[in-house]
Amino acid sequence: MSTQTDLSTIADFDPGTGVSSTREPIRRRVSDMQAYYADQEAAAAAVAGGDPLVYEYYDMGVQSTSGDVAYGTSTTFPGKVGDEYFMTKGHYHQVRDRAEVYFGLKGHGMLLLQTEEGAFTATEMGPGTVAYVPPCWGHRTVNTGDEDFVFLAVYPGDAGHDYGSIETTGFARRVVGVDGTPTLTDNAEFAR
Numbered sequence: 001m002s003t004q005t006d007l008s009t010i011a012d013f014d015p016g017t018g019v020s021s022t023r024e025p026i027r028r029r030v031s032d033m034q035a036y037y038a039d040q041e042a043a044a045a046a047v048a049g050g051d052p053l054v055y056e057y058y059d060m061g062v063q064s065t066s067g068d069v070a071y072g073t074s075t076t077f078p079g080k081v082g083d084e085y086f087m088t089k090g091h092y093h094q095v096r097d098r099a100e101v102y103f104g105l106k107g108h109g110m111l112l113l114q115t116e117e118g119a120f121t122a123t124e125m126g127p128g129t130v131a132y133v134p135p136c137w138g139h140r141t142v143n144t145g146d147e148d149f150v151f152l153a154v155y156p157g158d159a160g161h162d163y164g165s166i167e168t169t170g171f172a173r174r175v176v177g178v179d180g181t182p183t184l185t186d187n188a189e190f191a192r
């Protein structure tokens with residue numbers, strides 16, 4: 001059996017930083033996801049004050065077939081919008097039953113998981129943490145520390161990404177700083 005994957009296109013990355021020297025990252029600033037944050041005044045002020053980079057991630061270029069295993073690194077920078085920590089947009093996989101494994105490389109964060117049926121759970125991540133995203137669970141990561149939060153993500157090549165569902169409903173919980181401690185709070189705008 002032959003594979004159509006061109007191995008010369010498969011990228012490597014620095015396991016200390018997540019950075020790949022051969023691929024361009026996808027970058028998200030506050031302005032790319034202003035409506036995701038609870039404090040709209042703080043989000044507007046952040047955009048006006050320089051529009052900081054919230055996160056960047058590399059897709060390492062594996063082709064999107066069910067037999068391939070895609071992987072990438074993701075870096076969420078330290079920071080907050082209001083009292084809410086910097087986070088990824090979050091998504092379900094387009095093919096819902098495709099699972100994913102995260103492996104913590106640097107810094108500290110939280111992985112939020114939810115189902116479309118209303119279940120929610122969260123797990124803390126740090127260097128060496130292995131976290132599993134089961135089939136059908138939406139996932140978002142949050143940097144709860146004061147350095148870059150970096151992890152490796154590995155998932156089936158045909159998983160795809162559905163951002164629209166999270167954009168519409170939000171996540172059931174937000175992660176905010178309460179007296180300096182990352183704390184899960186109910187999201188008042190969450191619409192199941």
Ligand code: S6P
Pocket residue numbers: 057072073074088089090091100139140141153155161
């Ligand atoms: C891909 C995996 C991660 C995210 C990355 C950015 O399935 O879950 O590589 O793509 O953390 O998050 P998001 O929600 O913008 O794709």
Ligand code: ZN
Pocket residue numbers: 091092093100139155
């Ligand atoms: Zn994913």
